[in-house]
Amino acid sequence: MGGHSAGEVASTLTLETLVEHFAPYGDEAPSGTKPRLVRAITAANERVRSAPDSGIGRHGMGTTIVCAAFTRNVAVLAHVGDSRAYLLRKGVLSRLTRDHSLQEHHAKNNGATPEALAEIPSNIILRAIGASPLVEVEINFVDVGPGDRLLFCSDGLSGMVADGALQAILGAAEDRTTAANELIKSANAAGGEDNITALIVDIE
Numbered sequence: 145m146g147g148h149s150a151g152e153v154a155s156t157l158t159l160e161t162l163v164e165h166f167a168p169y170g171d172e173a174p175s176g177t178k179p180r181l182v183r184a185i186t187a188a189n190e191r192v193r194s195a196p197d198s199g200i201g202r203h204g205m206g207t208t209i210v211c212a213a214f215t216r217n218v219a220v221l222a223h224v225g226d227s228r229a230y231l232l233r234k235g236v237l238s239r240l241t242r243d244h245s246l247q248e249h250h251a252k253n254n255g256a257t258p259e260a261l262a263e264i265p266s267n268i269i270l271r272a273i274g275a276s277p278l279v280e281v282e283i284n285f286v287d288v289g290p291g292d293r294l295l296f297c298s299d300g301l302s303g304m305v306a307d308g309a310l311q312a313i314l315g316a317a318e319d320r321t322t323a324a325n326e327l328i329k330s331a332n333a334a335g336g337e338d339n340i341t342a343l344i345v346d347i348e
């Protein structure tokens with residue numbers, strides 16, 4: 145969480161914890177990958193919360209996360225917060241995650257109008273790693289195949305670039321590096337108001 149103290153420390157600790165839980169990683173059924181992801185993110189939450197007691201980071205630090213483990217032609221997605229995953233298939237972009245934000249909560253549960261939603265700050269999130277002793281992880285299973293392109297991004301990208309523009313850029317660029325650079329360039333051109341992360345995976 146870039147607006148909070150030591151957010152970069154929380155994200156680094158989280159990434160390190162996930163790598164520890166998934167290395168080495170062998171062939172595994174998607175049903176077995178789900179609890180492994182939950183355990184890894186739960187461990188990351190505990191690590192982020194306890195780190196300040198050892199002089200690492202600061203109390204109150206936190207991070208969002210979106211990640212996936214790929215196994216047997218299935219992407220097992222896990223996320224906490226408002227970082228997103230998208231799938232581009234045959235030129236059409238679809239969003240694979242829902243934001244754990246106050247705005248999306250009202251949109252889903254209260255049937256709020258677009259005008260009412262516009263009055264709710266988009267950066268208020270309801271879940272984050274490090275925010276509370278217990279972290280609720282959302283898991284989704286997505287079938288993937290050759291030609292699919294997945295985008296994992298922070299709200300510094302999705303909050304600045306509309307889905308239609310994301311689709312156009314992801315569909316036009318042949319290689320991942322060009323696509324990521326174009327996405328970041330577009331977010332900066334739109335104002336670049338937050339940290340921008342874009343990670344692209346092509347299924348071959």
